[in-house]
Amino acid sequence: MDELDLLKKDWQKGPVKEESLLSSSEIYPMMHKKSSSIVKTLFYISVAELIFWILVNSIPYFSSAEYRADLEAMYGNNGILLGVTIFTYIVIITFIYLLYTSYKSISVTDNAKKLMESILRTRKIVRYYVIYNLVMAFLSMVFGLYYTIYENPEVSAQFAEFTDKQLMAALAVMVLGTLMFVFVFWIFYRIIYGILLRRLNRNYKELKKLEV
Amino acid sequence: MNKELEHNFVELLEKHQNIVHKVCRLYTNNQDAHNDLFQEITIQLWKAYPKFRGDAKFSTWMYRVGLNTAITLYRKSKRTIDTQGFESVSFKIRSEEYDDTEEQQLKLLYQAVHQLNDIEKALVFLYLEDKNYSEISETLGISEVNARVKMNRVKKKLKTILNP
Numbered sequence: 001m002d003e004l005d006l007l008k009k010d011w012q013k014g015p016v017k018e019e020s021l022l023s024s025s026e027i028y029p030m031m032h033k034k035s036s037s038i039v040k041t042l043f044y045i046s047v048a049e050l051i052f053w054i055l056v057n058s059i060p061y062f063s064s065a066e067y068r069a070d071l072e073a074m075y076g077n078n079g080i081l082l083g084v085t086i087f088t089y090i091v092i093i094t095f096i097y098l099l100y101t102s103y104k105s106i107s108v109t110d111n112a113k114k115l116m117e118s119i120l121r122t123r124k125i126v127r128y129y130v131i132y133n134l135v136m137a138f139l140s141m142v143f144g145l146y147y148t149i150y151e152n153p154e155v156s157a158q159f160a161e162f163t164d165k166q167l168m169a170a171l172a173v174m175v176l177g178t179l180m181f182v183f184v185f186w187i188f189y190r191i192i193y194g195i196l197l198r199r200l201n202r203n204y205k206e207l208k209k210l211e212v
Numbered sequence: 213m214n215k216e217l218e219h220n221f222v223e224l225l226e227k228h229q230n231i232v233h234k235v236c237r238l239y240t241n242n243q244d245a246h247n248d249l250f251q252e253i254t255i256q257l258w259k260a261y262p263k264f265r266g267d268a269k270f271s272t273w274m275y276r277v278g279l280n281t282a283i284t285l286y287r288k289s290k291r292t293i294d295t296q297g298f299e300s301v302s303f304k305i306r307s308e309e310y311d312d313t314e315e316q317q318l319k320l321l322y323q324a325v326h327q328l329n330d331i332e333k334a335l336v337f338l339y340l341e342d343k344n345y346s347e348i349s350e351t352l353g354i355s356e357v358n359a360r361v362k363m364n365r366v367k368k369k370l371k372t373i374l375n376p
Contacts, residue, residue: 003370004339006314007321011340016233020246024222027229030251031218031258037285108256108280109263109273112334113353115280196287199330203283206331210358 038196039106039119045192046099046126053133054092095129116204123193130189134182141178221261224270231271235278238333253281276351283330324373332366339363
């Protein structure tokens with residue numbers, strides 16, 4: 001007899017102990033407990049990310065008049081700043097909309113593969129949002145540095161005194177600093193999502209492997 | 213209306229809870245983890261229940277939600293540290309028709325199944341529950357042919373685990 005058939009025979013008899021069966025009064029409170037599913041965690045993380053980046057982008061602008069004046073001077077008065085701001089908000093609203101529809105499409109009653117795909121798609125949207133923000137952060141750093149070096153009289157005077165070597169070193173420090181900044185964020189996300197979705201990714205791969 | 217829905221749900225779950233217990237049995241190693249997963253499946257079932265349409269059997273629907281929770285949604289909570297062996301918790305020793313060799317073999321088999329990965333366990337679970345390949349393929353989202361191929365591989369793997 002096949003091993004599994006032997007197991008099946010035993011299994012069919014019901015492997016659940018009588019005393020582990022729950023009464024309805026035990027089931028009621030369970031239904032209303034908080035879920036600890038990865039979808040819920042993913043949802044909290046993505047909301048936190050949205051808020052984090054919105055704050056990062058707006059707090060300096062609203063809290064410091066000096067920073068605002070600098071920004072306005074940097075962009076000039078030709079409406080570029082307004083354009084960039086509108087663009088940023090469109091991007092944020094688009095991401096919120098995409099995340100919302102993506103979460104709505106996650107259904108525990110789909111088949112296993114489809115469920116995993118919906119979760120991974122949601123995670124991808126969050127990832128694009130993060131990449132977008134990192135790229136924007138990188139660009140504004142480069143743009144900000146360029147502006148400071150060439151438009152700020154004090155700094156440009158200092159740079160004019162630099163020898164070629166010193167200039168190279170200063171640039172290298174800036175580039176490295178920017179790269180470090182992006183790298184730290186990247187590691188941070190790898191860790192968060194790596195831990196959260198490790199099992200899901202492994203199981204998804206296993207299902208995909210069957211199709212090859 | 214909500215109370216009525218709740219009442220119907222609890223009644224159905226109480227009646228079919230064996231399915232959830234069996235899922236928990238395959239995917240957890242101790243009583244704490246078992247209870248934890250049971251609770252998460254209950255939450256997911258309840259959340260999905262308003263969309264449950266009577267045209268599917270409640271039990272069939274439970275297989276899907278239960279397995280999806282175990283394979284995909286469930287995050288092991290911190291307090292479910294493996295302290296007790298699986299067999300010491302749920303393995304039943306039947307006194308009637310007690311057969312030492314068969315009992316021993318079953319024990320090894322359950323241990324071997326526990327060494328399979330999540331997807332393999334799902335296949336074994338549905339197989340033990342006497343589901344046909346069409347149902348297995350629908351639940352997991354793979355083709356019927358692939359379900360058969362995978363099942364054969366799982367059987368071979370179990371043999372290797374049992375006879376290294």
